[in-house]
Amino acid sequence: MTKKMKYSSARFIMMLAGIFMIGMCVASYRISGFGVDAFSCMNLGVSGFLGMTFGTWQLIVNAVLLVIVWFTVRSCIRLGTLVNMVFVGYTADFLCWLVLDQMGLTVTMPLRIIFLIIGTLFASMGCACYMAAEMGIAPYDSVAFIITKYAGEKISFRAARVMSDLAAVSAGVVFCLMAGNRIWEIVGLGTIINACVNGPLIQFFRGRFERFVK
DSSP, rough: HHHHHHHHHHHHHHHHHHHHHHHHHHHHHHHHHSSSOOOHHHHHHHHHHHOOOOOHHHHHHHHHHHHHHHHHHHGOSSHHHHHHHHHHHHOOOOOOIIIIIIIIOOOOOHHHHHHHHHHHHHHHHHHHHHHHHHHHHOOOOOHHHHHHHHGGGGSSSHHHHHHHHHHHHHHHHHHHHHHHHOOOGSSSHHHHHHHHHHHHHHHHHHHHGGGGGO
């Protein structure tokens, strides 16, 4: 019984740590001004157009996606799914408010580069953490599974993920332009770096995190 409790506690703590790091990742990307990951790009573009906070809009989108996931790939939903969909957006909003509004930090070019590096590291570490915990995945991350499920062998998981990311970035760009906001704050160097290195870094960190839950 004791061993089982420790095992469950380790997974729960790792899941929370991973989700907090993903929130830090999104905040760091936003502060850097070099662009964000695909899902954040879409949500920042739409929330800016609607005049809504990023966290609130992301929660709405996640709720809609959760319903779709429930009827398609229900096995992806666990406790971590719910925690992720609620807390990532609001964590990012809080950290941006703390650093930019309360601390009044002047984000110079060297700091922008530092925040870009931090965002890239926390993106992969956070995903590796909550994937190693095996307590569910974010609703958006389930979209690629939905595509592969209904496309059969015609579309690989990697291709499905590229498709969902491209669709998300395209939506973010369109709504950003409609709102008259600066497009390079949501899509740019950070978006490209995230797309290129996130996968290999997740694989690297996941192997090291999994030892804590075995």
